[in-house]
Amino acid sequence: MSVPGKKVAVITGASQGIGAALVVAYGKLGYAVVATSRSIAPVPDPDVLAVRGDIADPSTAERVAAAAVERFGRIDTLVNNAGIFIAKPFTEYTRDDYEAATGVNLAGFFRITQLAVEQMLRQGSGHLVQISTSLADHADASVNSVLASLTKGGLQSATRALAIEYAARGIRSNAVALGVIKTRNSDAYGDSLARLHPLGRLGEVGDVVDAIVYLENAPFVTGEILHVDGGQSAGH
Template identity: 60%
Template sequence: MNATRKVAVITGASGGIGAALVKAYRALGYAVTATGRTAPSTSDPGVLAVAADVAEPGTGARLVEATLERFGRVDTLVNCAGVFVSKPFTEYTDADYEVVMGSNVRSFFEVSRSVISAMLARDDGGHVVNISTSLVDNADVEVPSALASLTKGGLNGVTKSLAIEYATRGIRVNTVALGVIRTPMHPTDPDGFQAARHPVRRMGEVDDVVRAVLYLEQAPFVTGEISHVDGGQSAGH
């Protein structure tokens, strides 16, 4: 393969936003390692599909090793894996906590640590993009979401920390904070409840998220940014 071709690692790539991002990065000419609990289906030689639980210790190192063996480098990581569990705070169980922390925080730590190490070894910079939620800074009384705020709020914070830590090494770190996006989790909105939660009065589409991530990918002077793709939720109601 062309050694100068850039390479992206995308977690949560089995469907929804992650799967769309795999296609988008391929359209940019990137090779992609796409990982999910179920390996994404592909016949594209430019896509390495890996079935993995990115919350499991050691998974990040294995993903990077497989990516380097296949493509020779890692330029971008999109941490798209995650879960959302909405309950009143006192009704969350220990099992809920473990699942949400694992999917939203441990997976970030596991994969990002190994990817950034690979970027530093090449000393050619790179880009990490995280997926968060506007509920972190715009709590909604109708959507109890303490575990989302606890975990995704952590991602917002570490985005700024890592952006500063690695700014002089050419590694950028950004986050896209979402409103409600039409995905398999919210495929329809027959009563208009989800649309009404956004000032623009519609749900977001997967393409809205893809455009935001690709903007950040192609914006070399942007790092430490929490970019809201939420139909105005973060601005107010």
């Protein structure tokens, strides 16, 4: 049985990498967690509920939000972590690329956030966190990123709009804009990707988690796009 009265975090893209680390981090903060992704496995911890599904499908968002309220009674934080990054020259993007990126990055954000905000309004408080990229507001000639800029740039604007729309109703909205974070996929390109950052290294998953935990514990911060990018957005 979970502990009554715990705060509850919903985390998308939660089966690996940043998402999986956030499940652990929010648990350490004393939250119950609803974790969702297409491949997530059941978790024995009674304070972690895994819901499998494609967040680009609105029915997944409906199931996740309903499960959070049914199991834990509330939604205090939503971390929109699920995302797709496709690096190609603009004219080489295919229809499938476009639909994949907009499906996860935009549609996957839209419905789950609507449902979370509806619940937060009933509670009188809440926190939204979006995961973005520094490329959305600082293009780099060495990285082809129009689809990321189109979708994640939209999320950054929505983050600010939500912050203002709901500031007087107890709901905060923030984002973290990332540089390249070290993953299994980045290992083969480590040196070249590290050079994108003035600090000269790739980010660690822990760097991202620390930033989101900071935002969680910063009640006077809303509408913020917090750059976790090794100085990438500041210049070169």
